Amino acid sequence: MIPDTHTTALDRLAQQAHHERTLFDYPPREWVPPRLRDGERVLDVVIVGGGQNGIAAASGLQQARVPNLLMLDENPEGREGPWVTYARMITLRTIKTLPGPALKVPALSFQSWYEAQYGADAWEALVRIPREMWMAYLGWIRQTLAIPTMHGTRLELIEPDDGLLRLTVRTSAGTQHILTRKVVLATGSTGAGGRNIPAFVEQKLPRDRWAHSAQSIDFAALQGKDVAVLGAGASAFDNAATALEAGAARVDLYMRRATLPEMNSARFMEFEGLYRHFAEMDSLVRWRFMRKIFASPMPPPPDTFLRTTAFPNFHMHFESAWEDVGLRDDGTIELVTPTGTHTADFAILGTGFAANLARRPELAAVLPHVALWGDRFVPPAGEESPAIARFPFLGAGFELTERTPGECPEVADIHMFNGGALPSMGPIGLGINGMAHGTERLVRGITRDFYLRDAERFCAEFLAYDVPEAKLVPAPVAMPSPSPT
Numbered sequence: 001m002i003p004d005t006h007t008t009a010l011d012r013l014a015q016q017a018h019h020e021r022t023l024f025d026y027p028p029r030e031w032v033p034p035r036l037r038d039g040e041r042v043l044d045v046v047i048v049g050g051g052q053n054g055i056a057a058a059s060g061l062q063q064a065r066v067p068n069l070l071m072l073d074e075n076p077e078g079r080e081g082p083w084v085t086y087a088r089m090i091t092l093r094t095i096k097t098l099p100g101p102a103l104k105v106p107a108l109s110f111q112s113w114y115e116a117q118y119g120a121d122a123w124e125a126l127v128r129i130p131r132e133m134w135m136a137y138l139g140w141i142r143q144t145l146a147i148p149t150m151h152g153t154r155l156e157l158i159e160p161d162d163g164l165l166r167l168t169v170r171t172s173a174g175t176q177h178i179l180t181r182k183v184v185l186a187t188g189s190t191g192a193g194g195r196n197i198p199a200f201v202e203q204k205l206p207r208d209r210w211a212h213s214a215q216s217i218d219f220a221a222l223q224g225k226d227v228a229v230l231g232a233g234a235s236a237f238d239n240a241a242t243a244l245e246a247g248a249a250r251v252d253l254y255m256r257r258a259t260l261p262e263m264n265s266a267r268f269m270e271f272e273g274l275y276r277h278f279a280e281m282d283s284l285v286r287w288r289f290m291r292k293i294f295a296s297p298m299p300p301p302p303d304t305f306l307r308t309t310a311f312p313n314f315h316m317h318f319e320s321a322w323e324d325v326g327l328r329d330d331g332t333i334e335l336v337t338p339t340g341t342h343t344a345d346f347a348i349l350g351t352g353f354a355a356n357l358a359r360r361p362e363l364a365a366v367l368p369h370v371a372l373w374g375d376r377f378v379p380p381a382g383e384e385s386p387a388i389a390r391f392p393f394l395g396a397g398f399e400l401t402e403r404t405p406g407e408c409p410e411v412a413d414i415h416m417f418n419g420g421a422l423p424s425m426g427p428i429g430l431g432i433n434g435m436a437h438g439t440e441r442l443v444r445g446i447t448r449d450f451y452l453r454d455a456e457r458f459c460a461e462f463l464a465y466d467v468p469e470a471k472l473v474p475a476p477v478a479m480p481s482p483s484p485t
Contacts, residue, residue, distance in 0.1 A: 009116040014144040017107035021063070030065050032450050033457065035164070035181060042164060042179045045069040045446065048155050048362075049186035051081025052138055053417050056101035056435050057184050058147045060443040063103065066450070070178070071147050072169060074154040081188065083135040086214045088238040091128030093301050094432045101141060103436060108144070113137050128303075158183060159365045160410035182446055184398075184415045189214070189430065192391060192420025193356035197349055198230075204325050209333060210347040213239045217348065223247035228335055228344035230254050230322055236350025237300040241308040243348070250313045252344065254337060256321035257297065260305075265296040269427050275437040278426030279396060283377045290388050290423045317342075355390045355420060369408035371401045373423055392416060394424035397445010398438075413449070417442050 035042040044066055047054045050073030061069055073080045102108040114133075115123050142149065150171070157168040167178040185191050195212040211217045213235040219242055227243045229236050232255035240251045269278075269289075278286065299305075308314055320337040325347070328334050332343045357363055357370060374389030395401050398415040402408060417438065421429030428438030451458070 010113070010140060013107055013112060013116040014140075016112075017105055017144055020105050020107050028065075030067065032066055032068065033454050034068070037164065037179055040179075041068070042181060043068055043070055044180070044450070045182040045184060046165075046167060046178060046180040047071045047184045047186055049073060049080070049188065049191075049418070050075075050142065050149055050151070051083075051186065051188060052101050052432065052435065053188070053430070053438075054080075054184070054186035055138055055141055055145075055147065056103065056439040057186055057417055057442055059101060059103050059108075059141070059145055060439040061446065062145060062147075064443050064447050066443075066447060069148070070180075071149040072153045072155060073149065073151050075151065077149075077151045078135070078139055080151075081135070081138070082214070083131045083138075086216065087131050088213075088242045089131060089234070089301075089304060090307070091130050091303075092134055092432070093128075093234065096126055096129050098432050099436050100432050101138070101435060101439075103439060108141055110134070110137050113140060155362045157365060158362050158414060160408055163410065165410060165413055181450075182413050182415065184417050184442065184446075185420075187418045189353045189419040191416060191418025192360070193354045194359040195349075196351045196354040198322065198351070201322075201325055201347070201349065205327065205333065205347065209327075209345075210349065213348055213350040214353070217242075219243055219246035222346055224249050225345040226250045226252070226332075226343065227346050227348060228252050228254065228333065228342065229348045229350055231350030231352070232257055232260060232300070233298060233350055233352065234300050234304055235352075236348075237304045237308045239348045239350055240314060241304065241311075244308065244311040244314055248313070250315070251308075251311070252315045252317060252342065253308075254317045254320045254322060254335070254342075256319065258319050261297050261299045263296070264298045265292060266298060266427065269293075270433055274426060275428055275434045278428070279394075279424060279441065284379070286423060286426075287373075287377060287379055287383070287385070287388065289426070291383060291385050293422075294385060294387055353419060355387065355392075357390075357392060357420075363414075366400075366408060366411050366414065369403055369411050371403040375403055376401075388423050391423045392420050394421055395445070396441070397448065398425060398429065398442050399445060399449075415442060415446065 032044055045061055047057050047069060050071050054071055058069060058071055079085055100110060106112060110129065111123060152172055154170045155167060156170050159166045161179065164179050164181060165183055167180060169176050169178060195214055197212055201210055222243050223246055225248055227248045229240045229251060236253060240253050243251050317337065317339060320339045322335050322337055324336040326334045332345060333347055335342045335344060357367055371393045372389060373391050373393050376393040393401055394416060395412065398417050398421055400411045400414045400416065402411055417429055419430045425438065428434030428441065
């Protein structure tokens with residue numbers, strides 16, 4: 001929550017943000033011709049997901065003079081995205097100076113928001129951004145930009161409807177239908193599939209005895225318990241640390257690796273040229289980038305590693321991926337690994353996410369027509385990757401592409417501004433680092449489609465244009481006197 005003592009400062013900052021946007025507000029014309037269906041205006045864009053990507057997309061579209069949009073989020077206001085739900089790091093992992101969703105409006109930057117409340121000295125002293133503070137900042141941007149949002153609204157189905165998209169959404173009031181020209185799926189890491197959960201865990205353990213690291217977990221209930229964590233990435237260590245801080249008696253972290261990785265190869269990708277032009281590379285080159293990323297596990301961040309290993313009751317097990325699980329007669333979980341059999345009271349899966357559009361019920365009606373990487377690209381022998389092949393093959397503006405051209409052109413009006421974009425677009429569809437570049441490309445793709453679909457109309461209007469300029473009457477020019485300093 002933002003302290004009441006800071007409200008005035010934030011109000012002034014919001015006014016400054018509006019002023020800065022106005023300085024570059026040219027041309028001011030709202031240019032997208034309205035679409036009507038049964039006498040009602042159709043939305044131009046529906047953004048699904050009210051987190052940082054959704055906010056950035058809405059802001060970019062507003063700046064491009066596409067204001068006829070609506071944002072949907074299934075969570076209550078203030079709980080959009082992962083930051084106060086399942087993210088369990090203390091601070092963001094990115095550097096504090098990243099532009100994020102500000103989109104080159106200085107007053108909308110996190111630094112401006114922070115300094116307005118706590119001052120420049122506090123900013124200089126800040127090392128990393130606390131995740132709850134980032135959540136509050138995102139809420140302030142959404143309010144400042146007056147992004148129209150329906151909270152508590154789950155998208156259930158997207159269907160083609162004679163050149164439009166018909167959305168079925170579920171709210172507390174029941175089922176509703178929304179017509180729109182474009183859908184932006186700003187649905188985060190699960191947007192192209194879901195949580196990666198070993199089948200034997202789902203089949204053999206009661207649902208109340210395990211959780212994925214990206215789910216709600218009652219850590220207070222783990223006090224005095226033995227907890228087993230599977231995985232060696234940042235989220236696995238985050239959840240292990242949270243369990244230890246909640247009073248777990250013991251936490252064991254299991255991984256298939258022989259050692260923790262020391263190199264984060266994704267760091268190489270953090271440069272302007274790649275952010276801007278990864279999507280324009282040949283498919284083979286993009287494929288090879290992705291194979292390297294998928295084969296190069298990232299080490300846990302140093303602060304996360306130290307946070308966890310500071311506890312004497314934390315134990316790591318190398319080369320110990322779970323091969324099987326079950327329940328013993330005494331009710332404890334049995335874990336079978338290559339290095340032996342272990343027990344636990346509760347299991348947490350830090351196993352990441354997997355691409356599989358069949359797991360996205362909202363895409364069921366269009367899925368047969370959506371092209372995947374496996375449909376569009378055959379890698380050289382020895383360079384196969386079933387995991388990459390399951391990702392959607394996207395166009396230049398994050399749009400889905402047709403498996404068979406002409407069968408369902410509406411799929412190109414669904415834009416995946418989420419984790420599903422990685423092989424096609426590079427690291428600009430998820431996370432803060434490449435967000436500004438991703439938003440620019442997304443907005444350009446949407447406005448390109450809107451303009452080209454009405455290009456003949458614009459040409460006809462131009463040919464018929466007959467508005468005279470104001471009469472030219474000479475007038476004396478008086479130079480203003482300089483203001484006193």
